Amino acid sequence: MKKTPKAIEKILAAIAGSKTLCVTGHIRPDGDCIGSQLALALAIREHGKDVVCWNQDPVPDKLRFLDRTGILCTPEKGRSFDCVIAIDAASYERLGTVCEFIQDRKLLINIDHHTSNTRFGDLNWISSRQPSSGELAFRLIKEARWPITPKIANCLFTAISTDTGSFQYPTTLPSTYHTAAELVHHGADLSTVCREVYQSHPLSRVRLQQHLYNHFKLTQSNRIAYCWLRMRDYNRAGAHPNESEGLIDYIRDIEPVVVACIFEEVAPNQIRISLRSKDHSVNVSDIALQFGGGGHKAAAGARIEGSPNEIQRKVLKAIRAALK
Amino acid sequence: MKKTPKAIEKILAAIAGSKTLCVTGHIRPDGDCIGSQLALALAIREHGKDVVCWNQDPVPDKLRFLDRTGILCTPEKGRSFDCVIAIDAASYERLGTVCEFIQDRKLLINIDHHTSNTRFGDLNWISSRQPSSGELAFRLIKEARWPITPKIANCLFTAISTDTGSFQYPTTLPSTYHTAAELVHHGADLSTVCREVYQSHPLSRVRLQQHLYNHFKLTQSNRIAYCWLRMRDYNRAGAHPNESEGLIDYIRDIEPVVVACIFEEVAPNQIRISLRSKDHSVNVSDIALQFGGGGHKAAAGARIEGSPNEIQRKVLKAIRAALK
Numbered sequence: 001m002k003k004t005p006k007a008i009e010k011i012l013a014a015i016a017g018s019k020t021l022c023v024t025g026h027i028r029p030d031g032d033c034i035g036s037q038l039a040l041a042l043a044i045r046e047h048g049k050d051v052v053c054w055n056q057d058p059v060p061d062k063l064r065f066l067d068r069t070g071i072l073c074t075p076e077k078g079r080s081f082d083c084v085i086a087i088d089a090a091s092y093e094r095l096g097t098v099c100e101f102i103q104d105r106k107l108l109i110n111i112d113h114h115t116s117n118t119r120f121g122d123l124n125w126i127s128s129r130q131p132s133s134g135e136l137a138f139r140l141i142k143e144a145r146w147p148i149t150p151k152i153a154n155c156l157f158t159a160i161s162t163d164t165g166s167f168q169y170p171t172t173l174p175s176t177y178h179t180a181a182e183l184v185h186h187g188a189d190l191s192t193v194c195r196e197v198y199q200s201h202p203l204s205r206v207r208l209q210q211h212l213y214n215h216f217k218l219t220q221s222n223r224i225a226y227c228w229l230r231m232r233d234y235n236r237a238g239a240h241p242n243e244s245e246g247l248i249d250y251i252r253d254i255e256p257v258v259v260a261c262i263f264e265e266v267a268p269n270q271i272r273i274s275l276r277s278k279d280h281s282v283n284v285s286d287i288a289l290q291f292g293g294g295g296h297k298a299a300a301g302a303r304i305e306g307s308p309n310e311i312q313r314k315v316l317k318a319i320r321a322a323l324k
Numbered sequence: 325m326k327k328t329p330k331a332i333e334k335i336l337a338a339i340a341g342s343k344t345l346c347v348t349g350h351i352r353p354d355g356d357c358i359g360s361q362l363a364l365a366l367a368i369r370e371h372g373k374d375v376v377c378w379n380q381d382p383v384p385d386k387l388r389f390l391d392r393t394g395i396l397c398t399p400e401k402g403r404s405f406d407c408v409i410a411i412d413a414a415s416y417e418r419l420g421t422v423c424e425f426i427q428d429r430k431l432l433i434n435i436d437h438h439t440s441n442t443r444f445g446d447l448n449w450i451s452s453r454q455p456s457s458g459e460l461a462f463r464l465i466k467e468a469r470w471p472i473t474p475k476i477a478n479c480l481f482t483a484i485s486t487d488t489g490s491f492q493y494p495t496t497l498p499s500t501y502h503t504a505a506e507l508v509h510h511g512a513d514l515s516t517v518c519r520e521v522y523q524s525h526p527l528s529r530v531r532l533q534q535h536l537y538n539h540f541k542l543t544q545s546n547r548i549a550y551c552w553l554r555m556r557d558y559n560r561a562g563a564h565p566n567e568s569e570g571l572i573d574y575i576r577d578i579e580p581v582v583v584a585c586i587f588e589e590v591a592p593n594q595i596r597i598s599l600r601s602k603d604h605s606v607n608v609s610d611i612a613l614q615f616g617g618g619g620h621k622a623a624a625g626a627r628i629e630g631s632p633n634e635i636q637r638k639v640l641k642a643i644r645a646a647l648k
Contacts, residue, residue: 161491161492165518166490166491166492167485167490167491167501167504168485168490168514168517168518168522169514169518170514170515170518172508172514173508174505174506174508174509175505176505177491177501177502177504177505177508178501178502178505180491180501181498181499181500181501181502181505182498184496184497184498184501185498190492190493190494190496191494191604193492194489194492194493194494195602198492198577199573199576199577199602200577200579201577201578201579202579203546203578203579203580206537206578209537209574210537210538213530213533213534213537213538214534214537214538222527249523250533252523253522253523253524253525254525254527254530255524255525255526255527256527278519278523280515
């Protein structure tokens with residue numbers, strides 16, 4: 001292994017010197033967030049520390065298998081911490097309501113892989129070259145020489161797998177595959193991860209997929225695909241708004257499509273747009289920026305106030321301009 | 325690297341002693357077949373050999389990016405070979421019409437990872453522990469110390485990625501991830517593989533997906549999902565029957581579903597069934613066997629003659645019995 005970076009040394013020293021710790025992540029947590037948090041919490045707990053694991057929002061259904069004993073929970077009042085570790089959160093605000101409950105702390109550690117990270121911690125380890133925070137958690141645990149139990153391996157494997165689109169995204173590094181190999185060697189249970197994470201859509205979600213296939217539109221010689229998800233569509237499907245995650249991939253993956261857009265009605269006259277690009281010459285974060293949002297070149301989003309018709313007209317106009 | 329197995333030594337000696345070679349694969353070739361064939365053919369060609377690469381069926385659209393120069397083609401009469409290499413074909417019959425054109429040969433080499441392989445070659449290297457034939461081709465090329473060009477890396481990465489369901493299937497080994505790492509290091513272009521293989525469904529295929537979402541049925545407390553694909557459904561979608569590959573995953577991935585079944589009308593009163601199981605206690609190859617087919621525990625199929633209604637009744641009855 002390469003020489004331990006200073007940031008990791010400092011983080012490990014801070015953890016060693018702490019008795020009470022909180023591991024927290026971002027709002028609407030995804031596989032990378034949940035997996036990294038749980039792996040760190042489990043590894044640190046092994047050393048007789050008092051560790052809580054807090055998120056504003058609950059664990060998504062398909063990730064519950066990682067936390068059968070309920071380590072992850074919503075924050076509670078009146079706790080003080082020697083050390084708070086935020087992982088996978090690009091900014092302090094991304095911790096959501098957890099912020100209120102971690103005021104009484106000695107140290108804030110910020111571990112993340114997002115380029116846009118605001119370096120909000122007292123100690124910051126931001127490695128934007130890494131495709132997932134799970135790989136940072138793995139590195140930390142390895143450097144500390146903490147044992148990688150099958151449970152920890154499962155959490156880290158899920159984190160890395162989900163944030164690389166199952167090892168498909170071009171951001172995936174050779175070291176990502178080596179890490180996956182090591183985690184499988186340490187007992188990551190591919191059969192369970194595969195079934196729970198990738199092969200298990202609730203019926204409500206399946207109804208949203210059906211809605212998508214029946215209502216998507218193609219325009220600009222099939223180079224733009226878009227679809228609306230209204231509040232009534234969620235109601236009809238019996239689905240929760242957080243079940244829309246990843247739906248956009250189904251229309252992005254249509255061959256001639258270059259840009260895909262989902263318009264989601266969050267509240268009356270409040271629309272969330274999600275954008276995906278399949279062509280590196282079309283940067284959707286530039287489009288999202290025009291509407292006060294942001295993201296990456298290939299995936300971005302924004303929240304816009306206004307009438308649905310007007311928003312659709314403006315957004316499609318901006319996409320058409322980007323395609324030229 | 326471990327000691328070179330005898331089978332590999334013999335195969336490399338046979339290739340070294342041959343001037344004219346044919347690399348062939350199975351009917352309805354998939355990513356593992358095409359990728360392994362092309363990688364071997366490209367690697368052997370580098371050594372001044374006369375190599376053809378033959379398949380009965382054409383390269384599927386989404387794999388065409390691997391063979392821009394048209395190395396893979398349909399067989400032609402009147403050729404003789406010092407050596408024919410079959411890769412990823414479980415039996416001689418699986419070579420289809422290629423069999424007629426490779427009669428005039430000195431040696432037949434059989435490289436495969438299917439447990440059911442019939443050892444039909446003069447030299448056989450069957451390693452059923454490996455999740456893909458791509459990993460066997462990689463091992464062979466490594467043992468031979470042939471250079472792994474970016475083109476070869478792309479072919480092998482695609483072979484391995486597609487046959488492991490993008491590194492998700494429980495058959496995936498730690499060594500599979502290490503191999504993927506090495507291939508990315510050698511220039512496998514994740515961005516292209518990802519876009520062409522996983523993010524590029526033609527509109528005809530998308531219409532089949534729409535058909536599926538609108539017509540699938542659930543029975544046995546949602547534990548069985550099934551759907552019909554009639555000839556008229558293909559016609560309406562403007563789709564070719566080979567575009568149905570992988571469609572079954574969409575209904576297998578419904579949460580409560582244990583067994584998924586697709587009934588495909590191949591010709592009037594000739595039905596092909598595909599079966600998938602998500603529970604290791606339900607072995608769908610046993611079900612397929614009852615109808616003269618076969619496969620693996622989690623994925624199997626059969627061709628059945630008879631009236632659609634009667635076939636559906638019998639197959640669903642067999643699935644219900646297996647679920648008990």
